[in-house]
Amino acid sequence: MNKRATKIIALVLSLCLIFTMTACGSKEDSTADGVIKSIGIGNGKHGDIKVEVSFADGKIIDIKVLEQKENEVLAEPVYTKLKENVMQANSSEVDAISGSSETSKGYLAAIADAISKAGITLAAGSAAGSSAQTEEAVQNFDVVVIGAGGAGFSAAIEAKQAGANVIILEKMPTVGGNTLISGGEMNAPNTWVQQAVGITDDNVELFYEDTMKGGDNVGNPEMVRILAEQALGSAEWLRDEIKVEFIPDQLFQFGGHSRKRALIPVGHTGAELIKKFKAKTDELQIPIKTDMKAEKLLTDANGKVTGVEATSGAGQKITFNASKGVIIASGGFGSNVEMRVKYNPELDDTYMSTDTPGSTGDGIVMAQEINADITNMKNIQTYPICNPKTGVISLVADSRFDGAILINQSGERFVEELERRDVISQAILAQEGRYAYQLWNQGLEEISKTIAAHPDEYEQMIKDGVLYKADTLEDAAKFFNIDPAKLQATIDKVNEYAKTGKDLDFNHRAGLVSLAKGPYFIQKAVPSVHHTMGGLVIDTDTRVLNTEGKVIEGLFAAGEVTGVIHGSNRLGGNAIADIITFGRISGKQIVK
Numbered sequence: 001m002n003k004r005a006t007k008i009i010a011l012v013l014s015l016c017l018i019f020t021m022t023a024c025g026s027k028e029d030s031t032a033d034g035v036i037k038s039i040g041i042g043n044g045k046h047g048d049i050k051v052e053v054s055f056a057d058g059k060i061i062d063i064k065v066l067e068q069k070e071n072e073v074l075a076e077p078v079y080t081k082l083k084e085n086v087m088q089a090n091s092s093e094v095d096a097i098s099g100s101s102e103t104s105k106g107y108l109a110a111i112a113d114a115i116s117k118a119g120i121t122l123a124a125g126s127a128a129g130s131s132a133q134t135e136e137a138v139q140n141f142d143v144v145v146i147g148a149g150g151a152g153f154s155a156a157i158e159a160k161q162a163g164a165n166v167i168i169l170e171k172m173p174t175v176g177g178n179t180l181i182s183g184g185e186m187n188a189p190n191t192w193v194q195q196a197v198g199i200t201d202d203n204v205e206l207f208y209e210d211t212m213k214g215g216d217n218v219g220n221p222e223m224v225r226i227l228a229e230q231a232l233g234s235a236e237w238l239r240d241e242i243k244v245e246f247i248p249d250q251l252f253q254f255g256g257h258s259r260k261r262a263l264i265p266v267g268h269t270g271a272e273l274i275k276k277f278k279a280k281t282d283e284l285q286i287p288i289k290t291d292m293k294a295e296k297l298l299t300d301a302n303g304k305v306t307g308v309e310a311t312s313g314a315g316q317k318i319t320f321n322a323s324k325g326v327i328i329a330s331g332g333f334g335s336n337v338e339m340r341v342k343y344n345p346e347l348d349d350t351y352m353s354t355d356t357p358g359s360t361g362d363g364i365v366m367a368q369e370i371n372a373d374i375t376n377m378k379n380i381q382t383y384p385i386c387n388p389k390t391g392v393i394s395l396v397a398d399s400r401f402d403g404a405i406l407i408n409q410s411g412e413r414f415v416e417e418l419e420r421r422d423v424i425s426q427a428i429l430a431q432e433g434r435y436a437y438q439l440w441n442q443g444l445e446e447i448s449k450t451i452a453a454h455p456d457e458y459e460q461m462i463k464d465g466v467l468y469k470a471d472t473l474e475d476a477a478k479f480f481n482i483d484p485a486k487l488q489a490t491i492d493k494v495n496e497y498a499k500t501g502k503d504l505d506f507n508h509r510a511g512l513v514s515l516a517k518g519p520y521f522i523q524k525a526v527p528s529v530h531h532t533m534g535g536l537v538i539d540t541d542t543r544v545l546n547t548e549g550k551v552i553e554g555l556f557a558a559g560e561v562t563g564v565i566h567g568s569n570r571l572g573g574n575a576i577a578d579i580i581t582f583g584r585i586s587g588k589q590i591v592k
Contacts, residue, residue, distance in 0.1 A: 034057075035054050038118035043105075044107065060086060071180070071271060074103060081173060098173060139319070143159045144167055144326045144327070146329060147331060148288055154558070155327045160284045167286070168288045169292045169293075171293035172357070175277075176274040182269065183264075183268055183393075185252055186235055186238070186576035186577050187231060187574050189231065204228045204229055208224055210571065212224055212567070215571075218568045219564065223540065226582075226585075243280075252401040253418065255417075255421055268449075297370050298319070303552065304552075304553035305326050325556060327557065327558065328363040333359060339360070352528045354392060359532075375534060381425075385436075387464075388435060393530065399444050408437070410482070421572060436526075442518065467523040469521055471520075476520045479522065533563060537562075538557050539551065542589060558582040
């Protein structure tokens with residue numbers, strides 16, 4: 001064999017060795033101290049989750065998240081509590097974190113993938129959660145707040161700053177409630193953003209009238225007046241005290257409102273509010289007990305509420321005494337199908353829900369057990385534009401508030417796009433297939449920036465085939481089997497109405513915009529249960545009233561758990577204004 005051939009063989013052998021080492025490295029990487037590291041990938045709610053799992057002596061000794069796009073707040077217990085459970089059980093076969101199930105599944109799948117690639121046999125571990133620490137059986141505070149959503153945080157912060165010793169109880173593993181997964185937009189009149197964009201004709205009276213009319217005048221006028229008068233102060237409190245950042249030059253005009261007045265948090269979701277609320281409670285040293293389900297209100301011989309009996313995630317019964325009282329801010333019952341059907345038989349399990357799994361009406365039931373009054377329970381709102389596969393509210397579809405149109409399977413408009421949520425929902429359900437499509441173009445996206453704000457939602461809907469980007473109207477129509485000629489005729493009318501400023505078909509209150517130029521976005525949508533307008537009866541100080549109309553001493557409530565504000569239908573953007581305004585009032589009043 002000549003020298004040249006020998007060199008070639010040596011080179012080939014070297015390349016094979018390098019390839020073999022590289023291939024092994026993609027599965028596992030052994031360190032000098034015997035620790036094996038392996039990388040795995042799983043699909044979370046918002047894309048791939050990539051982890052590095054470290055093993056030693058047949059045990060998982062560490063899990064590091066290398067890449068992920070999950071909601072920061074919802075993912076926190078997955079990457080901490082669930083990590084602990086996996087390491088304790090020495091297995092990826094553990095229960096998901098409630099309320100963060102999709103992120104949990106992706107995380108566990110990534111760990112399982114890493115275990116498989118490592119090719120090792122894991123030793124048996126102990127039952128996940130078996131070493132959970134026990135709490136003190138009786139704990140004493142001035143104020144106990146039930147629920148760690150926007151209302152609960154607002155109440156706790158105001159009570160703490162008024163001098164009270166406060167604790168927040170949250171039954172879910174994560175804080176945030178529906179506030180976290182909402183768009184986070186907040187209505188208020190005469191805001192700094194309205195002034196910045198040239199809206200000078202909004203005022204408290206217009207906001208009051210819109211809200212009363214939007215709920216068919218069923219809401220308590222005195223309570224709606226408080227909302228209208230204090231919403232601006234609540235928004236400024238969020239901005240200045242809680243440090244929530246709002247977009248300085250953009251507003252939404254939700255259905256039913258006569259003006260653009262909805263402030264938009266950065267990121268276009270409630271995550272901005274919850275992250276800043278959590279930071280504030282940390283600063284004020286307000287303890288939050290997650291995985292702590294309040295189950296019973298405690299009263300003294302005179303009927304005054306004096307505390308809460310709760311059960312921890314480990315099953316321990318704990319009494320939280322409250323010398324000044326209890327604030328219920330536990331939200332509505334949109335995820336409780338049995339309770340929904342009890343008050344509104346139409347809204348059975350054929351309807352999906354936009355709400356968190358924790359929205360089960362616990363606070364209402366607890367208060368009823370001590371004779372609290374309830375009202376307006378039959379009025380349950382559906383949100384019209386939701387993902388037809390998951391029921392989740394579509395935040396990408398917020399482009400509707402800037403001019404996107406709704407069409408049916410025939411390619412025709414059938415409702416004013418800025419009508420009330422209940423009106424649009426019923427109109428959609430009256431269409432063929434009980435669904436609709438939302439259509440907008442790149443020009444509108446450059447105004448709304450909803451795809452830019454929610455890229456993960458956009459990509460997932462594209463992947464699921466419920467949203468499509470098309471270069472032409474004909475392409476958009478063909479993707480969803482809509483008659484291209486009929487769709488073109490509809491768009492021609494929209495473009496004409498945009499030019500004249502008069503929508504002769506549905507009198508679009510903000511004025512239609514031209515959709516003459518592509519590319520286009522078309523999205524399939526269905527209504528999902530979104531907000532329960534009914535709940536506890538409270539007075540102007542947020543004190544809960546009993547069935548005789550008398551105050552239940554020591555018991556306050558704020559947010560969706562109450563039923564006297566929104567009437568038959570809640571206008572978009574009013575929920576955040578409601579929970580912040582009345583949450584703050586409850587925190588101040590309970591200390592007084």
